[in-house]
Amino acid sequence: xxxxxxxxxxxxxxxxxxxxxxxxxxxxxxxxxxxxxxxxxxxxxxxxxxxxxxxxxxxxxxxxxxxxxxxxxxxxxxxxxxxxxxxxxxxxxxxxxxxxxxxxxxxxxxxxxxxxxxxxxxxxx
Amino acid sequence: xxxxxxxxxxxxxxxxxxxxxxxxxxxxxxxxxxxxxxxxxxxxxxxxxxxxxxxxxxxxxxxxxxxxxxxxxxxxxxxxxxxxxxxxxxxxxxxxxxxxxxxxxxxxxxxxxxxxxxxxxxxxx
Numbered sequence: 001x002x003x004x005x006x007x008x009x010x011x012x013x014x015x016x017x018x019x020x021x022x023x024x025x026x027x028x029x030x031x032x033x034x035x036x037x038x039x040x041x042x043x044x045x046x047x048x049x050x051x052x053x054x055x056x057x058x059x060x061x062x063x064x065x066x067x068x069x070x071x072x073x074x075x076x077x078x079x080x081x082x083x084x085x086x087x088x089x090x091x092x093x094x095x096x097x098x099x100x101x102x103x104x105x106x107x108x109x110x111x112x113x114x115x116x117x118x119x120x121x122x123x124x125x
Numbered sequence: 126x127x128x129x130x131x132x133x134x135x136x137x138x139x140x141x142x143x144x145x146x147x148x149x150x151x152x153x154x155x156x157x158x159x160x161x162x163x164x165x166x167x168x169x170x171x172x173x174x175x176x177x178x179x180x181x182x183x184x185x186x187x188x189x190x191x192x193x194x195x196x197x198x199x200x201x202x203x204x205x206x207x208x209x210x211x212x213x214x215x216x217x218x219x220x221x222x223x224x225x226x227x228x229x230x231x232x233x234x235x236x237x238x239x240x241x242x243x244x245x246x247x248x249x250x
Binding site: 041066067068069090093094096100101104106110111112113115116119120 | 191192193196215218219223225226229230232237238239240241244245250
């Protein structure tokens with residue numbers, strides 16, 4: 001089995017498989033990586049493409065992804081100034097490893113809905 | 126590109142790719158699925174195997190995974206009563222789709238650490 005066990009929070013944040021997993025599977029992080037699939041995009045285009053993300057949250061998550069080496073931030077001094085974001089080779093690798101999970105998740109959505117209805121019927125309280 | 130854009134929270138929770146993704150990639154959910162890789166386990170064994178999870182959080186997450194059809198809960202009336210959890214075929218499919226991401230994440234941990242150090246050096250404030 002994979003080494004998933006840790007004794008406490010400090011150990012979990014240190015170097016286990018946990019910390020990398022939470023880095024790549026954060027809700028917004030995954031969505032941003034998917035949004036950049038087709039090539040570089042400006043901040044506004046990413047925001048429109050995702051829809052329900054706030055400016056602050058998007059900024060924070062883009063910075064985190066840049067810090068971890070998954071994307072680059074390029075400033076075109078213009079005018080007008082334009083900031084665009086692009087996946088690095090590491091970011092493309094992450095995307096490639098994320099996609100099977102995403103496609104599979106989308107496919108089995110109905111199975112999960114059915115399972116939920118059955119569970120709720122069997123556990124009415 | 127994948128249909129990741131939604132207009133608001135209500136739409137996000139309704140039927141987009143978002144809701145299934147957050148279901149399978151919740152931190153504890155992934156770890157529990159990985160913990161059950163080798164076969165059925167009792168509650169206490171899952172808790173020991175994970176290490177830093179509380180009884181309440183583990184109970185809630187096991188219930189959610191059972192509700193979604195990823196695992197079954199079996200009560201052996203004993204005595205003593207023993208409750209065990211096992212992945213369903215759907216749960217095994219999820220595990221199979223999760224593992225490439227997990228292995229890749231673990232492998233590129235050092236690359237991310239290096240990227241972070243470089244970023245922090247370039248952004249000292």
